[in-house]
Amino acid sequence: MLSPVIVRPVASYEDAAALDAAVEAVFAALPAEKQPTPASRVLLKPNLLARHAPDKAVTTHPALLRAVVAALRRRGVTDILLADSPGGLYTPARMRALYEGTGMTTLAKELGIALYDACKSVTVPAAPDGLVREFELIEPVAQRDYLIDLPKMKTHVMTGASLSVKNLFGCIPGLKKAEWHTRFPDKERFGEMLTDLCRTVQPALTILDGVVGMEGDGPSGGSPRPLGLVLGGADPFLVDLAACRIMGIEPERVPYLAAGIRRGLCPAEFPAQALDGDETLLRPAPFRLPASYGAGDTDFARHARGPVAWVLPRLERWAAPRPVVETVKCIGCGRCAEICPRHTIELNKTARIRPADCIRCFCCHEMCPVQAIQVKRLPLFRHL
Incomplete structure (x- = not known):
């Protein structure tokens, strides 16, 4: 029941x-x-x-x-x-x-x-x-x-x-x-x-x-x-x-x-x-969804088979949304670096994210007290 x-x-x-x-x-x-x-x-x-x-x-x-x-x-x-x-x-x-x-x-x-x-x-x-x-x-x-x-x-x-x-x-x-x-x-x-x-x-x-x-x-x-x-x-x-x-x-x-x-x-x-x-x-009252909610957010590459399995993970990672620091807003508090699982964020007055090491968990975005970390995606995928 x-x-x-x-x-x-x-x-x-x-x-x-x-x-x-x-x-x-x-x-x-x-x-x-x-x-x-x-x-x-x-x-x-x-x-x-x-x-x-x-x-x-x-x-x-x-x-x-x-x-x-x-x-x-x-x-x-x-x-x-x-x-x-x-x-x-x-x-x-x-x-x-x-x-x-x-x-x-x-x-x-x-x-x-x-x-x-x-x-x-x-x-x-x-x-x-x-x-x-x-x-x-x-x-x-x-x-x-x-x-x-x-x-x-x-x-x-x-x-x-x-x-x-x-x-x-x-x-x-x-x-x-x-x-x-x-x-x-x-x-x-x-x-x-x-x-x-x-x-x-x-x-x-x-x-x-x-x-x-x-x-x-x-x-x-x-x-x-x-x-x-x-x-x-x-x-x-x-x-x-x-x-x-x-x-x-x-x-x-x-x-x-x-x-x-x-x-x-x-x-x-x-x-x-x-x-x-x-x-x-x-009755549905659709919410405006996150910028990250679209291409690259479904882990579909994990289930790919055959020759496409080699291409899709690279394409998905390239296309996936990522956190980006807006330096004019950043106050250098270090909360993002503190929470980052892979320690990919460096502080030099303001925060800087190393894209190659980022796993896109968006913990930094969650914890930023001044909303200086935004979710960005390739312009092409914003319109798909």
Whole structure:
């Protein structure tokens, strides 16, 4: 039996009643055995990609978290911890600055919940029958018994979409993320890894912030896109399929959903019978896609055979979008060099990327605080 996906309209973050009703509907749809109890030790895992104010649409909005905490409190839950780990150095000072900049510090004081900043990690075995044997995760993911995944509805320059499954990449501590990009530089295998991670972490519940999403060169360099929706359910893959339908993105072109489809973890498209809500809310409202989303982004050369197998990888690499530094914007902070998996970025007042060594993971684009790193592609492919 398919787990229901709740879709509810919420006009704005200021509409606290609508937010509370939407979040309560997601909790209420859970079967009794999956409901949090007063004894539950709950971990809230929002998308806190970088230190951006809530109105920039980069991070999960505090108003949604407020509604989630209210729903937990109605169920008698008192032990609530909020944690995330963005790219870059994972230190207590960095985390405190991140919480402050994204509005989480104010929220935590208001609601009396804890913010995790001890920055410890543990190694756990991965779910069986996957690509990965073990994961190093931030400590509370392994210690807590009820994880709520709270992603933001965004496009993504590498994976096409950044939704529920991708949000769990934040369970991997800081610079350890770069190691996974190095191990799996192509999108297909990176998607397999994210699928393994989701199966290992096993969120109890997912609530997706689609009140205001992000389109274009997400997850941090795009533009806010008001949608007025909250989606949720127990199955993060089904929630993401519903989101892709709204965003106008083919699930097969999102690497972790393609991996889920291949493994039989989810259908190839969102099943109508799983919807709990007005079907008009799933009407496509196509997002503006990243500049990288087109030629050279599908890893099709990996599957080529015969003589063409020699030509396609070279053609694909030549044509693929790449990150480019706009030196007039660059402030020389070094965040891009810090996060780069292959250490291909040099600093001399401003950043410089060595194209020959770049694996096009776009981590530098994600982490740049001033959006000085843009995604560029050959003019010919912009029009195809």
